[in-house]
Amino acid sequence: MRYPLTLTVNDVPYELVVDPGHSLLDALRTDLGLTGTKEGCDDSECGACMVLLDGRPVNSCSYLALQAAGRRISTVEGLVRDNQPSALQRAFLEEGGVQCGFCTPGMLMSATALLAANPSPSEGEIRAALAGNLCRCTGYQKIVSAVAQAAQEMARPTPG
16 A cells, blocks of 8 residues: 655655655655665665754654655755855865765765754764764764864854
């Protein structure tokens, strides 16, 4: 049996019909074509599939699409505004926090949630917020530096 589902992703409503066991990850990637969210372990261990659900990070591989009905979902595609990367995305590039890039979408989403909740995190708080995201390339220091740099940039007053 399949069920109708309305998902709001990056402030855009979508109508789907899904099987009860359909993951949010599959809905995003396969049904909606939002392929920025990556499938890594498919077991909630690597964080590559991290999205924000009502502002909180969740592993979309182990979250059912039907559970997301009526919730606000944000993916890495939603970080870009007016065709411009976010401060966090720019910092990842500037600090070398992107190497192969596979973990980057999940890292960005976890860091986005952190900075929304704590605009001035310590290094330890950044590391704790990213603990659910695995990276095989960077050694994490450049990612942590990128999040700290983005926090500083976001704290600066915007010119008038």
